[in-house]
Amino acid sequence: MLTQKRIALTVITILVLGLLGTSLSVGASSHEDELSGKLEIFSWWAGNEGPALQALIDLYEENYPNVEVINATVTGGSGVNAKAVLKTRMLGGNPPDSFQVHAGQELIGTWVAAERMEDLTWLYKEEGWMDTFPDELIDLISTEDGIWSVPITIHRSNVMWYVPDNLDKWGVEVPNSWDEFLEIAPELEEKGVTPLALGTNWTVNHLWESVALDVLGPDKWEALWEGELAFNSEEGIAVWEKLDEIMEYVNDDYSSLSWQQATDLVVEGDAAFNVMGDWAAGYMSTVLELEPKEEFGWAASPGTDGVFMLLSDSFGLPKGAPHRENTVAFLKLLGSKEGSDTFNPLKGSISPRLDSDLSEYNVYSQSAAEDFSSDRLVGSLAHGAVANEGFMNDFAEVMEIFLNSRSPERAANAAQAIAKQNDIQ
Amino acid sequence: MLKKLNWGKLVVYSALVLFSLLYLMPIYMTIITALKHPVNISLTTAWKLPGNINWGSFAEAYNTLGPNFMNSLYLAVSATVISAILGSLNGYVFSKWKFPGNEIVFTLVLFGMFIPYQIILIPLFRVLRQLNLYGGIPGLALAHIVYGIPITSLIFRNFYARIPESMIESAQMDGAGFFGIYRRIILPLSAPGFVVVVIWQFTQIWNEFLWGITLTRHSANPITVGLAQLAGGQAVSWNLPMAGSLLAAFPVLIIYILMGRYFIRGLLAGSVKG
Amino acid sequence: MQFKSDKIVALLILLPSLILVGIFVYGFIGQTVYVSLTDWGKGAALAKNPEMNLIGLKNYGELFSGFLNSRFRQDLVNAVFYTLFLVSGALGVGLILAILLDRGPKGESVFRTIFLYPMSLSFIVTGTIWRWLLAPRGGINRLPTMIGLPAIGFRWLNSRQSILNFNWQNLPQITAIVVGAAFLFIAFRQWRSGLKKKGLLSLIPTLILLLWALWGARFTPEILPTPEQHGFNLATIGIIITAIWQYSGYTMALYLAGLRGISEDLREAARLDGANQFQYYLNVAIPILKPMTMSAIIILAHISLKMFALIFAMTGPDNAETSHPAVLMYLTTFRANNFAKGAAIAVVLFVMVAVFIVPYLISAYRERRA
Numbered sequence A: 001m002l003t004q005k006r007i008a009l010t011v012i013t014i015l016v017l018g019l020l021g022t023s024l025s026v027g028a029s030s031h032e033d034e035l036s037g038k039l040e041i042f043s044w045w046a047g048n049e050g051p052a053l054q055a056l057i058d059l060y061e062e063n064y065p066n067v068e069v070i071n072a073t074v075t076g077g078s079g080v081n082a083k084a085v086l087k088t089r090m091l092g093g094n095p096p097d098s099f100q101v102h103a104g105q106e107l108i109g110t111w112v113a114a115e116r117m118e119d120l121t122w123l124y125k126e127e128g129w130m131d132t133f134p135d136e137l138i139d140l141i142s143t144e145d146g147i148w149s150v151p152i153t154i155h156r157s158n159v160m161w162y163v164p165d166n167l168d169k170w171g172v173e174v175p176n177s178w179d180e181f182l183e184i185a186p187e188l189e190e191k192g193v194t195p196l197a198l199g200t201n202w203t204v205n206h207l208w209e210s211v212a213l214d215v216l217g218p219d220k221w222e223a224l225w226e227g228e229l230a231f232n233s234e235e236g237i238a239v240w241e242k243l244d245e246i247m248e249y250v251n252d253d254y255s256s257l258s259w260q261q262a263t264d265l266v267v268e269g270d271a272a273f274n275v276m277g278d279w280a281a282g283y284m285s286t287v288l289e290l291e292p293k294e295e296f297g298w299a300a301s302p303g304t305d306g307v308f309m310l311l312s313d314s315f316g317l318p319k320g321a322p323h324r325e326n327t328v329a330f331l332k333l334l335g336s337k338e339g340s341d342t343f344n345p346l347k348g349s350i351s352p353r354l355d356s357d358l359s360e361y362n363v364y365s366q367s368a369a370e371d372f373s374s375d376r377l378v379g380s381l382a383h384g385a386v387a388n389e390g391f392m393n394d395f396a397e398v399m400e401i402f403l404n405s406r407s408p409e410r411a412a413n414a415a416q417a418i419a420k421q422n423d424i425q
Numbered sequence B: 001m002l003k004k005l006n007w008g009k010l011v012v013y014s015a016l017v018l019f020s021l022l023y024l025m026p027i028y029m030t031i032i033t034a035l036k037h038p039v040n041i042s043l044t045t046a047w048k049l050p051g052n053i054n055w056g057s058f059a060e061a062y063n064t065l066g067p068n069f070m071n072s073l074y075l076a077v078s079a080t081v082i083s084a085i086l087g088s089l090n091g092y093v094f095s096k097w098k099f100p101g102n103e104i105v106f107t108l109v110l111f112g113m114f115i116p117y118q119i120i121l122i123p124l125f126r127v128l129r130q131l132n133l134y135g136g137i138p139g140l141a142l143a144h145i146v147y148g149i150p151i152t153s154l155i156f157r158n159f160y161a162r163i164p165e166s167m168i169e170s171a172q173m174d175g176a177g178f179f180g181i182y183r184r185i186i187l188p189l190s191a192p193g194f195v196v197v198v199i200w201q202f203t204q205i206w207n208e209f210l211w212g213i214t215l216t217r218h219s220a221n222p223i224t225v226g227l228a229q230l231a232g233g234q235a236v237s238w239n240l241p242m243a244g245s246l247l248a249a250f251p252v253l254i255i256y257i258l259m260g261r262y263f264i265r266g267l268l269a270g271s272v273k274g
Numbered sequence C: 001m002q003f004k005s006d007k008i009v010a011l012l013i014l015l016p017s018l019i020l021v022g023i024f025v026y027g028f029i030g031q032t033v034y035v036s037l038t039d040w041g042k043g044a045a046l047a048k049n050p051e052m053n054l055i056g057l058k059n060y061g062e063l064f065s066g067f068l069n070s071r072f073r074q075d076l077v078n079a080v081f082y083t084l085f086l087v088s089g090a091l092g093v094g095l096i097l098a099i100l101l102d103r104g105p106k107g108e109s110v111f112r113t114i115f116l117y118p119m120s121l122s123f124i125v126t127g128t129i130w131r132w133l134l135a136p137r138g139g140i141n142r143l144p145t146m147i148g149l150p151a152i153g154f155r156w157l158n159s160r161q162s163i164l165n166f167n168w169q170n171l172p173q174i175t176a177i178v179v180g181a182a183f184l185f186i187a188f189r190q191w192r193s194g195l196k197k198k199g200l201l202s203l204i205p206t207l208i209l210l211l212w213a214l215w216g217a218r219f220t221p222e223i224l225p226t227p228e229q230h231g232f233n234l235a236t237i238g239i240i241i242t243a244i245w246q247y248s249g250y251t252m253a254l255y256l257a258g259l260r261g262i263s264e265d266l267r268e269a270a271r272l273d274g275a276n277q278f279q280y281y282l283n284v285a286i287p288i289l290k291p292m293t294m295s296a297i298i299i300l301a302h303i304s305l306k307m308f309a310l311i312f313a314m315t316g317p318d319n320a321e322t323s324h325p326a327v328l329m330y331l332t333t334f335r336a337n338n339f340a341k342g343a344a345i346a347v348v349l350f351v352m353v354a355v356f357i358v359p360y361l362i363s364a365y366r367e368r369r370a
Helices: A002-035 A047-063 A077-091 A104-113 A121-127 A135-138 A162-170 A176-189 A201-226 A236-247 A258-266 A278-287 A324-335 A335-347 A361-373 A391-405 A408-421 B003-036 B056-097 B102-111 B116-128 B136-162 B165-173 B178-189 B191-207 B212-214 B223-232 B241-258 B260-269 C001-035 C060-065 C070-102 C108-120 C123-133 C139-147 C168-192 C195-215 C234-260 C264-272 C276-290 C289-306 C311-316 C325-334 C337-368
Strands: A038-043 A068-073 A098-102 A159-162 A194-197 A271-275 A297-300 A307-311 A313-315 A376-381 C160-167 C229-234
Touching: A038 A047, A038 A077, A038 A324, A047 A324, A047 A335, A077 B212, A077 C325, A098 A271, A098 A324, A098 B260, A104 A201, A104 A391, A104 C160, A121 C264, A135 A201, A135 A376, A159 A258, A159 A278, A162 A271, A176 A194, A176 A236, A194 A236, A194 A258, A201 A236, A201 A271, A201 A307, A201 A376, A201 A391, A201 B191, A236 A391, A258 A271, A258 A278, A278 A335, A278 A361, A278 B116, A307 A361, A307 C108, A313 A324, A324 A335, A324 B212, A324 C060, A335 C325, A361 C264, A391 A408, A391 C070, A408 C264, B003 B056, B003 B241, B003 C060, B003 C070, B003 C108, B003 C123, B056 B102, B056 B136, B056 B178, B056 B191, B056 B223, B056 B241, B056 C195, B102 B136, B102 C001, B102 C337, B116 B136, B116 C001, B116 C108, B136 B191, B136 B212, B136 C001, B165 B178, B191 B223, B191 B241, B191 B260, B191 C123, B212 C325, B223 B241, B223 C123, B223 C311, B241 B260, B241 C108, B241 C123, B241 C337, B260 C108, C001 C337, C060 C070, C060 C337, C070 C108, C070 C229, C070 C234, C070 C325, C070 C337, C108 C234, C123 C139, C123 C234, C123 C311, C160 C168, C168 C195, C229 C234, C234 C311, C264 C276, C276 C289, C289 C337, C311 C325, C325 C337
Parallel strands: A038 A068, A038 A098, A194 A271, A307 A376
Antiparallel strands: A098 A313, A159 A271, A159 A297, C160 C229
16 A cells, blocks of 8 residues: 555656756756857848858858857748747747747838847947948848848849840830830730739739839838838729739739749740849749849839838847857858848849949849949838838738728728827827 | 459559558658668759668758757657546546536536637737747647647547446445445556557647647657658758668558558547447 | 535635636637627738727628628538448447447457557548558559459549539538428427327427428528538548548447446346347347437547648648648638638537537436436
C-alpha cells in the first residue's frame, strides 16, 4: 500500500517535473546562446530573390565567419504570409534578430507604435548615413522619436511593361494616360490580344495605385494620406471609375494567376501590357533571360511620367533581439556601399544610397536610378509606404467589395470608412 | 438466376474499379509529377508518364524539408508517447474508478475534443510565451498533449470498459491496489489500445498545421508548415512540392498501410458514443 | 480502508489532466470571449502590454451588420455551404462504397485500403496535390482531351461566379421563414401522431414568424445600409471535392462497420419477404445505419466548421471567394492586428460548432447514465 502511494507520487512528480523541466531548459538555452554566434534573418525573399539574399549572407559570413546565419524565409508575394508569421513570433516574445519590412507606415504604424523597435539614429550618425541616403527616404522611415530601419532596396511601383516588337506588330504605341490606353484597348482585343495582363488579389491593388496616381496626380495622392482629400470625394470616386473601365480589358482568369504568370502573358504575346513593380525586370532578365530594352520594354505607368512611386525593403533592430551585436553588424553591412551593391544588382532593385556604383547594375536599373535621382518621389500604398497595416488589410476587403459589386461609389465610400477606422482621415 | 447474379457482380466490380481509379488518380499525378524534370512539366502533358526519370526531386525536397521532417518526428514521437501514457491512466480511472460526477467530468473533458482551435489560439500562445515555451517543439508538444487528453482518454476508457469488473474485483480480493491492478491486469491487456492511440495521435500530430504555423519559429517548423511554404512560393516548379507531399505523407501512409485495421479502429472510436 | 486510499490515488492521477483541460479548454475559451468584448487592436496592438477597453458586443455588431465586414458574412455563408456539401457528399459517397463492399467482393481489403488512404493524409498534402490537379489549364480540366473531347474550362478554385444569391438584409426574414417551417413540420408530426392539441399549439409560433417575415419586417429597420448579395461561390467546389475525396473513406468505414453489424437473420428475413438487394438496403439497412449517420454528421460538420489548412493550401489566405471564418480569423488577428475582432470571429465559429456538439455530448451522456 505504501509503495503504491509512493509510485503514485513519483509518477505525478515526474509528470510535473517533466513539464517544468522542458520549459526551463528551453528558457535557459534561449538566453545562453546570446553569445553563441547566430543571426536569424526573417524575410519573404525566395524564388529569384533568394540568390540575392544568399549573396548578402555569404558576404556577412565572410566578414564574420563565426556567426551562423539562419535564413528564415516565409514565401508568398509581397510578404503576405511572412507578416502574419512575424506577428505571432513577436507576440510570442520570440523576435528574429532582424526582419524585412517595407519602409514607411508598415513599420511605423505596427512596430514602432508598439514600441518594439530600437531607435537607430546613433547608427546613422556613426556610419555617416544621414548624407548617403536621400532626405525624403529618411523622412519616410523616421518619426519624431527616431529613425527605425535601414533601407536596402528601392523599387518602383508605377511601371508598365511590354514587348516592343509585339507593339510594333499590333501597331500600337505605349499609352501616355489611361484614357489613351482605353482608346487602343478595343483595337487590341479585336486582334485577339488581352490589352492588360493582371494577376491575383494584391496585383489589383497595385494597379489601383498606378491608376490613382494618374487620375489624382502626385499632390492629391499625398493629400489622401495626409487626410486632406477624402477617398469618397469626386476625385476619389473618379479613380474607381477609371479602374472599372480598365477592368473591362484584363484577362478574365486574373484571380488565378501569380504576378509572374501575368508577366508571362505579356512575354508570350498573349497580352500587350502589364503594370507591375520593377521586380518584374529582375524576373524577365534573370529567370526568363530576356534582354532589357530589346526583348522587353518599360515606361512609367500611363500618366505618371516624372513621378517615382517608391517602395523600399528595410531591416530594423527589434527590441529583445537575441543576438543584438550580430544584428548591428548585419545592419551596418546592409547600409554599406558594398552590401547594397552586392544585393541590389541581383535582386533587380536599385540602391537607396546616392553614391552607388551604377556599372554593377543592368540596363533597366540604370534607367531607374536616373529617374530616382531626378523624379518626384511618392510612396506606394500596396507595398506599405503610405498607410498602416490596418488600412492595407482593410483595403483588400474594399477591393473585394469593388470586384464583386463593380460599384465605384460603394468602393470609394468603403475606402473612406476604413481610412477613418485606421486614423488616416 | 445465375445470369442475374453475374450481372450484379459485374456492376459491383466495375463500380469498385472506377472508384479506385478516382481515388488513386491524385497519387498517380503526384508521383509522375515528382519524377519529372522541371522543364518537362507543363499543364498540357501533366498526365503523361515522365520521359526520363528525375529522382533528384526527392533529394532536393529532402534538402529543403529534411529539418522540418525531423522536427515533426521529434514532436510526434514525444507528444504521442506522453499522450498515450496519460490517456491510459485517465481511461483507467474513468472506467474502473468511477467517482461521483464521473460521467459529467468525462463529458466536460470530451468537449475539448470538438472545439475549433481558433477559439483557444490567442490565449494559447500568450500562455506558452509566459511559460517560455513559445516557438519551439516542447511548446507545440505540450499543446498536442493537452488537447489530446480527451480523445486518448475516450479510446482507453472504452477499451477498458470491456475488461470485466469481476477480474478487477478478484484482484482487489488478492490485495492489489490502484497500481497493482493497473500493472497486473490492465496494462497486459492494453496493447491493442496503445496501438490504436499511438497511431491516432501520431497521425493527428504529424498532420497538424494551424498550431505549427502560429506557434513555432522557423527552425522548429513541422513538416506541414515546411510543405505549405515550399508549395506556396509562386514561380515554383511542381515536381518539388509533389515530391515534398510524398515525403510528408510517407510516415503516415506506411503506418496506415501496415496497420490499417488499428487506424480504422481509432477512426471509429472518435465517433462512437463513449 | 485500502479501497478508499486507492480512490484518492485515482483522483490524484486524474487531477493533472483535469486541471490542464480546465485551463487550456475552458479557461482559454473564457479568455477569448473576454478579448472579443474589448477593443484590443486599435493603435499599438502589438505593444508588450496592449491597452484593452471593454466595449461590449460592438465587434459582433460590426461583423454581422458593419458596412466593411461583408467578407466575414460571405465567409460565414461559405462555411455553411462547405458543411452542407461536405457532409452530404461524404455521406452519399461513403454509403455507396460501403454497400459495394458489403457483400465481401474479392479483393475487398485492397479496395478498402484504396478508399481510406486519403484519410491518413494531412490537409496540407491533399491541398497541395489537388491544387495541381485543379489548375485552370491542366489536370482534371485536361482529362476529356484524352478521349478526344475538348478541355474543361471551369475554374475550380478561381471562379468568380456565385449562385443561390440572397440579400443579407433579408436574413432575419429568411431565418424566420426557415424556423417557421421547422415549427410547421413539428406541428404536422404532432398532429399525425395524434397529439392534435399540441400540434395546434405549435402552429402559433409558425404563424407569428411567417406573418412577421412576410409583412411585419417592413417596419423594422434594415440591418445593413445597402443591399448585399451573398451566395454559393462556385470557386469553393474544388475544395469541396477535395474534402469529399479525403473524408468519404471515413464514412465508408463507419457504414461498413454498421452494415456488418446487421445480423444474418435480419438479412434472411428481408429476403424471405421478397425484398431484392435495392429494397433491402433502402428499407432495412439504411434505417439501421441512422446512429452512424448521426455520428458522421457531427464529426464532419465540426471538421468543416474549422477548416483552415485545406483552404490555406489550396487557394491561399487571400482568396476571398473560397475563404472561411477560420481563415479570416487568422488574417484579422495576425495580419490586421485586430485581436478583438479575430477573437469575435473565433467565438462565432465556436458557437456554431457547439450547436452541433453540445446536444450530441448530452445525449451520449444520458445514454451512458441509462
